[in-house]
Amino acid sequence: xxxxSTNKQAPLAxxxxxxxxxLAGDKGLYMPEQIPSIDKNxxxxxxxxxxxxxxxxxxxxxxxxxxxxxxxSDIVKDTLSFDVPVVHVNDNIYSLELFHGxxxxxxxxxxxxxxxxxxxFILRKGLNREVNVLVATSxxxxxxxxxxxxxxxxxxxxxxxxxxxxxxxxxxxxxxxGKNITSLEIDGTFDDCxxxxxxxxxxxxxxxxxxxxxxxxxxxARFLPQSFYYFSAYxxxxxxxxxxELVFCVPSGNFGNITAGLFAYKMGLPIxxxxxxxxxxxxxxxxxxTGKYNPRPSVETYANAMDVGNPSNFxxxxxxxxxxxxxIAALISGYRxxxxxxADTMCYVYNTYKYLLDPHGACGYQALADYQLKPEETGIFLxxxxxxxxxxxxxxxxxxxxxxxxKLQEFMKGEKKSTPLGKDFxxxxxxxx
Ligand SMILES: *Cc1c(COP(=O)(O)O)cnc(C)c1O
Numbered sequence: 001x002x003x004x005s006t007n008k009q010a011p012l013a014x015x016x017x018x019x020x021x022x023l024a025g026d027k028g029l030y031m032p033e034q035i036p037s038i039d040k041n042x043x044x045x046x047x048x049x050x051x052x053x054x055x056x057x058x059x060x061x062x063x064x065x066x067x068x069x070x071x072x073s074d075i076v077k078d079t080l081s082f083d084v085p086v087v088h089v090n091d092n093i094y095s096l097e098l099f100h101g102x103x104x105x106x107x108x109x110x111x112x113x114x115x116x117x118x119x120x121f122i123l124r125k126g127l128n129r130e131v132n133v134l135v136a137t138s139x140x141x142x143x144x145x146x147x148x149x150x151x152x153x154x155x156x157x158x159x160x161x162x163x164x165x166x167x168x169x170x171x172x173x174x175x176x177x178g179k180n181i182t183s184l185e186i187d188g189t190f191d192d193c194x195x196x197x198x199x200x201x202x203x204x205x206x207x208x209x210x211x212x213x214x215x216x217x218x219x220x221a222r223f224l225p226q227s228f229y230y231f232s233a234y235x236x237x238x239x240x241x242x243x244x245e246l247v248f249c250v251p252s253g254n255f256g257n258i259t260a261g262l263f264a265y266k267m268g269l270p271i272x273x274x275x276x277x278x279x280x281x282x283x284x285x286x287x288x289x290t291g292k293y294n295p296r297p298s299v300e301t302y303a304n305a306m307d308v309g310n311p312s313n314f315x316x317x318x319x320x321x322x323x324x325x326x327x328i329a330a331l332i333s334g335y336r337x338x339x340x341x342x343a344d345t346m347c348y349v350y351n352t353y354k355y356l357l358d359p360h361g362a363c364g365y366q367a368l369a370d371y372q373l374k375p376e377e378t379g380i381f382l383x384x385x386x387x388x389x390x391x392x393x394x395x396x397x398x399x400x401x402x403x404x405x406x407k408l409q410e411f412m413k414g415e416k417k418s419t420p421l422g423k424d425f426x427x428x429x430x431x432x433x
Contacts, residue, residue, distance in 0.1 A: 089365065135216055
C-alpha cells in the first residue's frame with residue numbers, strides 16, 4: 001500500500017516511511033491510496049470473533065501486504081490485551097467503553113499499536129539512529145503514548161503539555177515514568193504545544209540533527225487502528241440483534257477517532273450515520289452549518305482532551321469525502337456543548353440511569369439524545385476516558401467521591417519530573433539540539 005499526502009505535493013510513501021515520518025514533506029497528512037474493503041460475509045461472522053480476531057482481520061486488510069503477517073498478528077495481540085465492552089445506558093442508547101486499557105483512555109489502542117509497529121520497522125531496518133517521538137497532549141494522549149512507548153528499544157519520547165491545563169492524574173501518567181520518556185511543561189495552550197511539534201517537523205537543522213516523528217493522530221499508525229473498535233462495537237450489537245441501523249457518536253477534538261470510524265465505514269462496515277460531539281471548541285460544528293472552516297485558538301473546557309481549535313484530521317475528512325461539504329454534512333451531524341450543559345448531562349444520566357459519564361462521554365451521550373434516534377435506530381457513543389481521570393471535575397459536578405482504579409493509583413505514587421519551557425520555538429529547538 002502506498003500513502004499519499006493530503007496536500008498532493010509530496011512523493012508517495014510506503015507504510016514504513018509514513019509511520020516513521022508522520023507528516024509528509026509538504027506538511028500534508030498521509031492517506032492510503034486504496035481503502036481495502038472487508039467482505040460483508042466476513043463482517044457478519046465477526047459476532048463470533050474475539051476483539052483480537054476482529055482487529056487482526058482489519059489490520060491484515062490494511063497493513064498485511066507491507067509486513068510479515070505473523071508479526072502483524074503478534075502486534076495486534078500484544079496491543080489489545082483488554083476489551084472494549086458495549087454497555088446499555090437507556091432506550092436505544094449504548095456506550096462503547098474504550099477506557100479499559102493501561103492508561104484508561106481510548107488512545108491506548110493507537111499508541112500501543114504505533115509503538116509496536118514503529119519498533120518492528122526500526123528493528124527490521126537496523127536503524128542505528130534513535131527515533132524521537134514528539135507528542136503534544138491536551139491531557140490524555142501524553143499518558144497513552146508515553147506508556148505505549150515506555151521501554152521500547154530505539155525510541156525516545158518527548159511529551160509536550162500545557163502547564164496547569166491537564167488534570168493531576170493525567171500529568172502523573174507521563175511525568176513519573178522516566179526511562180525513554182521526557183516531559184516538557186510548556187507555558188502556553190495545547191495549540192501552542194501542537195504548533196511547536198509541527199514547527200519541529202519542518203525545521204531543517206533539527207531534522208538533520210535527529211530523526212523525528214509524531215505520535216499524535218496525524219500518524220497513520222496512531223489513528224487507523226482506532227477503526228478496530230468500530231468493528232467490535234458492530235459485532236457486539238449484532239450479537240443482540242441491534243446492528244442494523246447504527247449511529248455512531250464520537251466526542252471529538254483532533255478528529256482522529258471519528259476519522260477512523262469513517263475509514264471503517266469506507267471499508268464496508270454498515271454504519272448509517274455519524275455524529276461529531278464538540279465542547280465549546282466548535283470549528284467543526286460551525287463548518288457543518290456554514291461550509292466555512294475557521295480555525296481559531298482553543299478555549300478551556302471540562303472536556304479538555306477536546307480543547308482543540310484547529311483539528312489536524314479535518315484535512316483527512318475533507319479528502320475522504322471528496323472535499324464536499326454536502327457529502328460531509330450528509331454523513332456527519334454536529335452538536336456542541338457548554339460546560340454547564342456537560343455538567344447537567346452528567347448529573348442527569350448518573351441520577352436517572354446510574355451511568356457515570358466523564359465530561360467527554362457526556363458530550364457524546366447528549367449529542368445522541370439531541371439527535372433523536374428513530375425507534376429502529378441504535379445509537380452508540382464512544383466513552384473515551386474513565387471518569388476517574390477527571391476526578392476533580394466529576395466529583396465537583398456530581399458531589400461524589402469516585403473511586404480511583406488501582407491502575408491509576410499506581411501512577412500517582414511516582415515522582416513528577418518535567419522540564420519547564422516557554423512556547424517560543426527557538427527555546428524548544430535549543431533544548432532538543
Ligand atoms: C483525545 C480524546 C478525545 C478526542 O479524540 P480525537 O481523536 O482527538 O478527536 C476525546 N476524549 C478523550 C478522553 C480524549 O482523550
